Amino acid sequence: MLQRKIILIWVVWVCITGKIMAQQPTADSTDLMAQLENESASQKTINYTTATFKTTRLVNGHTVENVGKGVLDVKIAHRFGTLNKGGYELFGLDNATMRMGLDYGITNNLMVGVGRSTFQKTFDAFLKMKLLRQSTGIRNMPVTVTYVGTAALMTLKWGDTSRKNYFSSRLSYTHQLIIGRKFSESTSLQIMPTFIHRNLAELASDPNDLLAIGIGGRQKLTKRVSLNVEYYYQIPGYKIDGTSNALSVGFDIETGGHVFQLHFTNSTGMTEKNFVSETSGKWEKGDILFGFNISRVFTIGKN
Numbered sequence: 645m646l647q648r649k650i651i652l653i654w655v656v657w658v659c660i661t662g663k664i665m666a667q668q669p670t671a672d673s674t675d676l677m678a679q680l681e682n683e684s685a686s687q688k689t690i691n692y693t694t695a696t697f698k699t700t701r702l703v704n705g706h707t708v709e710n711v712g713k714g715v716l717d718v719k720i721a722h723r724f725g726t727l728n729k730g731g732y733e734l735f736g737l738d739n740a741t742m743r744m745g746l747d748y749g750i751t752n753n754l755m756v757g758v759g760r761s762t763f764q765k766t767f768d769a770f771l772k773m774k775l776l777r778q779s780t781g782i783r784n785m786p787v788t789v790t791y792v793g794t795a796a797l798m799t800l801k802w803g804d805t806s807r808k809n810y811f812s813s814r815l816s817y818t819h820q821l822i823i824g825r826k827f828s829e830s831t832s833l834q835i836m837p838t839f840i841h842r843n844l845a846e847l848a849s850d851p852n853d854l855l856a857i858g859i860g861g862r863q864k865l866t867k868r869v870s871l872n873v874e875y876y877y878q879i880p881g882y883k884i885d886g887t888s889n890a891l892s893v894g895f896d897i898e899t900g901g902h903v904f905q906l907h908f909t910n911s912t913g914m915t916e917k918n919f920v921s922e923t924s925g926k927w928e929k930g931d932i933l934f935g936f937n938i939s940r941v942f943t944i945g946k947n
Contacts (some may be wrong), residue, residue: 666749693778696826702921704891708788708824717747728930743914770794794818813844855882868898874936890923905937
């Protein structure tokens with residue numbers, strides 16, 4: 645009787661496990677086929693990377709991002725005085741420079757912008773074109789590449805009125821190639837080779853053509869907050885004597901339709917000519933300015 649019970653239990657066990665094993669390959673096969681079909685479909689389309697950075701500006705400089713077609717981006721940037729001014733000037737809060745700008749998307753890959761800074765009473769205009777976009781699928785592109793061309797007009801009164809001053813001497817031009825990559829949902833990096841031409845050099849020993857290489861990154865901390873770092877290294881022999889490399893550290897805070905940027909920087913100017921090639925502040929001496937950028941977008945054309 646005991647042997648019969650053991651045999652009966654064994655037969656039932658074999659039947660149950662056999663049924664389970666028979667069903668398992670079918671489920672695995674179905675999942676595998678679905679996965680292969682999804683991979684095949686993704687390889688036949690272009691999957692573009694989005695939101696490499698939160699806005700079109702990292703701190704002072706541009707990112708690889710553009711505003712969309714028909715989108716107007718209103719930007720207000722503020723820089724207070726240096727922290728080493730002490731309590732008498734409320735650690736720089738008694739002094740401020742600002743830039744107001746309007747950026748507009750002509751297409752999804754082409755945007756233009758204009759602005760005016762109180763620093764050196766500078767007007768600036770730029771054109772920004774996305775040349776390549778990071779993507780996977782049928783087109784595998786590891787990076788996004790953007791070109792930015794800027795013209796700046798300094799309108800301060802001439803310091804030396806005894807000499808003949810030309811309008812063209814007020815102009816400077818910047819050409820920048822931005823190469824960026826989004827490594828994950830939290831981490832993005834970009835490099836920014838930059839060329840600046842000044843029609844007028846203040847000193848005969850200073851070059852008219854300046855070269856720098858920037859590097860910047862974004863590390864997402866929470867769903868709406870990220871840490872940003874931006875640094876521009878000036879190439880020896882192509883820099884103004886006595887200037888410093890611009891270093892900026894800040895945070896992006898997204899609040900609905902606004903992106904609020906808080907940061908610390910050693911640069912007072914907010915156009916490429918100013919912050920890349922004319923920064924004089926030194927972090928180690930406390931020449932650090934607290935500032936913020938506000939960005940508000942409006943859709944005024946067809947998306």
